[in-house]
Amino acid sequence: MIAGPTRDASVPEMPDGPIDPRAVRVAVAAPSRLEGDPAITVSPAPDPATRLPQDGDAGPDLPLVDGVATPVILERFGEVRARLVVSPAVGSTGPAVRTNLQLGPVRIHPAHGTRLREVVVEGWRINVEVEFERRAVLRERARRGAGTASRGGPVEVRAIIPGRVVAVSVTAGDSVEAGQQVLVVEAMKMQNELRAPREGSVERVGVAVGDTIDVGDLLVVIH
Amino acid sequence: MTPPFNRILVANRGEIALRIIRAAHELGMQAVAVYSDADATAAHVRAADAAVRLGPAAPAESYLRIDAVVAAALESRAEAIHPGYGFLSERAAFARAVGDAGLIFVGPPAAAIAALGDKLAARRAAHAAGVPHVPGTLEPAPIDRPDQLEAVLAAAEAVGFPLLVKAAAGGGGRGMRRVVAADELPAALIAGSREAAAAFGDGSVYLEREIMPARHIEVQLLGDATGQVIALGERDCSTQRRHQKLIEEAPAPGLTETERRRLHAMAVRLGSAAGLQNAATAEFLYDRDGNFWFLEVNTRLQVEHTVTELVAGLDIVAEQFHLAAGAPLSPRAIAAADRAARPMSHAIELRISAEDPARVFAPTPGRITRWVMPAGPGVRIDTAVEAGDRIPPEYDPLICKLVVHAADRTAALARLRRALDETEIGGIQTTLPFHRAMLAEPGFLDATGLSTSWVDAHWDGQASRARAVRVASLAAGLAELPEAAVDEPARIASAPLPGGLRRAAEPATRDGGVPAWRTAGRALATDRWPG
Numbered sequence: 204m205i206a207g208p209t210r211d212a213s214v215p216e217m218p219d220g221p222i223d224p225r226a227v228r229v230a231v232a233a234p235s236r237l238e239g240d241p242a243i244t245v246s247p248a249p250d251p252a253t254r255l256p257q258d259g260d261a262g263p264d265l266p267l268v269d270g271v272a273t274p275v276i277l278e279r280f281g282e283v284r285a286r287l288v289v290s291p292a293v294g295s296t297g298p299a300v301r302t303n304l305q306l307g308p309v310r311i312h313p314a315h316g317t318r319l320r321e322v323v324v325e326g327w328r329i330n331v332e333v334e335f336e337r338r339a340v341l342r343e344r345a346r347r348g349a350g351t352a353s354r355g356g357p358v359e360v361r362a363i364i365p366g367r368v369v370a371v372s373v374t375a376g377d378s379v380e381a382g383q384q385v386l387v388v389e390a391m392k393m394q395n396e397l398r399a400p401r402e403g404s405v406e407r408v409g410v411a412v413g414d415t416i417d418v419g420d421l422l423v424v425i426h
Numbered sequence: 427m428t429p430p431f432n433r434i435l436v437a438n439r440g441e442i443a444l445r446i447i448r449a450a451h452e453l454g455m456q457a458v459a460v461y462s463d464a465d466a467t468a469a470h471v472r473a474a475d476a477a478v479r480l481g482p483a484a485p486a487e488s489y490l491r492i493d494a495v496v497a498a499a500l501e502s503r504a505e506a507i508h509p510g511y512g513f514l515s516e517r518a519a520f521a522r523a524v525g526d527a528g529l530i531f532v533g534p535p536a537a538a539i540a541a542l543g544d545k546l547a548a549r550r551a552a553h554a555a556g557v558p559h560v561p562g563t564l565e566p567a568p569i570d571r572p573d574q575l576e577a578v579l580a581a582a583e584a585v586g587f588p589l590l591v592k593a594a595a596g597g598g599g600r601g602m603r604r605v606v607a608a609d610e611l612p613a614a615l616i617a618g619s620r621e622a623a624a625a626f627g628d629g630s631v632y633l634e635r636e637i638m639p640a641r642h643i644e645v646q647l648l649g650d651a652t653g654q655v656i657a658l659g660e661r662d663c664s665t666q667r668r669h670q671k672l673i674e675e676a677p678a679p680g681l682t683e684t685e686r687r688r689l690h691a692m693a694v695r696l697g698s699a700a701g702l703q704n705a706a707t708a709e710f711l712y713d714r715d716g717n718f719w720f721l722e723v724n725t726r727l728q729v730e731h732t733v734t735e736l737v738a739g740l741d742i743v744a745e746q747f748h749l750a751a752g753a754p755l756s757p758r759a760i761a762a763a764d765r766a767a768r769p770m771s772h773a774i775e776l777r778i779s780a781e782d783p784a785r786v787f788a789p790t791p792g793r794i795t796r797w798v799m800p801a802g803p804g805v806r807i808d809t810a811v812e813a814g815d816r817i818p819p820e821y822d823p824l825i826c827k828l829v830v831h832a833a834d835r836t837a838a839l840a841r842l843r844r845a846l847d848e849t850e851i852g853g854i855q856t857t858l859p860f861h862r863a864m865l866a867e868p869g870f871l872d873a874t875g876l877s878t879s880w881v882d883a884h885w886d887g888q889a890s891r892a893r894a895v896r897v898a899s900l901a902a903g904l905a906e907l908p909e910a911a912v913d914e915p916a917r918i919a920s921a922p923l924p925g926g927l928r929r930a931a932e933p934a935t936r937d938g939g940v941p942a943w944r945t946a947g948r949a950l951a952t953d954r955w956p957g
Contacts (some may be wrong), residue, residue, distance in 0.1 A: 229906075231898075289900075327890070
């Protein structure tokens with residue numbers, strides 16, 4: 204097994220620093236999930252140009268698993284068959300652990316908009332749910348905030364990922380509930396729903412279907 | 427050789443219906459299938475020469491309807507009916523109805539089914555034949571006679587605690603209660619009797635000593651109309667969960683030739699005494715002191731007949747058809763029986779079921795999306811499903827029997843391991859992880875841990891699953907990364923070019939070299955392809 208911290212899917216940490224926009228969170232999807240199944244975060248090796256000097260110790264291009272550089276690669280043999288190869292940690296010896304597996308086709312979760320896929324490992328059929336870490340954190344915040352958000356001044360909904368607007372569900376003047384979908388943004392194959400952070404009326408919609416947006420763009424203002 | 431019949435009807439579904447149709451075709455007979463609405467396009471229907479609809483999916487409205495099955499046979503002008511296992515296979519009333527319609531029942535006579543199907547009657551038959559049976563009572567407990575309670579308690583003390591309350595008409599553990607002390611007995615008798623009455627229409631219960639730890643060892647019997655009964659060898663079916671077998675093998679590991687002869691002789695004596703014909707199985711418990719205790723007789727083809735077929739070199743279903751047509755035991759069968767105490771090879775069957783081994787083997791009906799079965803030397807697959815099929819919730823969860831045959835048990839275990847590595851099933855959870863784990867279990871590998879209580883006592887599905895969750899999460903995460911850490915040679919391996927593998931340029935690292943961990947996985951990926 205690979206060393207590295209894991210945590211329960213139901214209690215995500217709130218990272219202090221910025222989240223790598225490429226990082227994905229993987230959790231066992233309901234109804235496949237059992238109590239105690241951990242969620243993990245996987246991100247590509249940090250960009251060498253921005254890597255801090257101490258990161259260099261871990262190796263040139265190891266992906267990060269829960270923030271820890273991990274010597275793991277996925278070999279693909281066509282669409283379905285794959286093999287996970289976990290090498291011994293840097294500085295230790297021993298054989299690499301190879302595990303054959305089958306990846307099912309990706310489906311989009313009808314309610315969460317996350318990416319669902321069946322992975323079969325040594326006969327175990329594990330349904331996993333994958334989404335961008337940033338989106339997972341926001342979704343969690345929205346879920347926690349729902350019901351406790353109080354009415355205040357106007358709230359600006361800004362883009363947290365770059366992408367393309369594929370749906371606009373509200374127009375100026377509409378009243379919205381907390382958690383109601385206002386936009387769908389497609390980014391890196393994933394459909395990301397943006398939801399109203401609290402109830403109110405839509406003051407302004409800053410984008411239209413087909414617009415390309417960047418992080419920080421003002422999308423919707425709710426009054 | 428002349429076919430035993432021109433046309434037969436198979437009163438079953440799934441893998442066993444297909445297996446019987448195969449035997450029929452190999453013998454030159456036509457096969458008629460029956461089906462419920464859930465099975466209208468099933469493999470056994472497609473394989474048969476004709477098919478007759480029985481009714482809706484519910485077994486009581488289709489495969490359990492004696493009138494409909496007999497009518498289907500008459501309508502399709504079949505001469506004989508093979509019942510398979512389960513459903514109507516051990517109903518004496520069915521065997522009788524088939525005979526009354528002028529058709530031949532491929533199985534023991536109705537009288538033998540009735541006599542041996544009642545466990546108490548079978549115990550009395552064993553007693554009369556001098557075959558040691560599991561200690562206990564031989565008459566139904568008088569549960570409706572409060573004045574007899576003292577006598578029942580005295581009988582229980584004689585049997586010893588812990589003991590089992592069992593249903594005379596029982597099967598699959600229904601009506602069974604475990605009793606550890608005398609004061610629990612009256613309640614257990616009433617509850618067991620009520621459950622048995624609801625399940626079988628017969629509330630008779632009796633007492634039996636709990637023999638534990640014990641192995642489940644059974645003997646395959648064949649008999650002909652002249653009264654000759656032979657034993658084709660024994661099977662060990664100890665790996666069970668709640669009386670449902672999960673792994674079966676032939677021969678039973680570790681028995682001496684003397685023990686085998688003694689066991690086979692007991693089974694033959696019992697079968698002869700009961701007037702057994704065609705095929706049946708006598709089940710025994712084997713305790714740590716080397717004693718065999720008769721348990722019950724199954725008057726039908728067993729799920730696990732395959733392992734005996736492989737070791738005995740015999741098609742048991744074909745033998746059944748010949749015997750049903752009135753032929754004497756074949757020279758081939760008699761020769762196999764003569765060799766049975768000195769088996770020369772080993773076979774193991776895994777029952778792959780639509781059940782979740784991490785959730786107490788709960789059934790997992792659903793659609794199979796991926797179905798890749800193993801092949802190669804010594805591998806036999808008995809199944810009726812393929813990718814795209816739906817496993818209906820109405821029937822048995824067994825979807826595939828993976829059977830291997832090899833020179834000895836060690837070779838058979840190795841063959842099983844590689845066969846499991848080749849097996850891929852997607853869309854539903856199956857018992858595959860359990861079987862893989864058993865092939866790493868020291869007590870199973872050296873056969874010292876074989877026991878009917880092993881799975882319930884030791885199986886930890888969640889621990890086995892936890893590793894798979896880790897691997898699945900890593901794989902799914904890496905597959906979804908915008909800059910996926912996917913190895914280049916593997917991509918090429920998926921689409922080999924003519925003339926061998928052409929390797930892609932290695933992605934250069936900062937210092938110009940390729941790290942060892944990154945290339946470590948390549949040997950296996952590239953070894954598969956020439957060049």
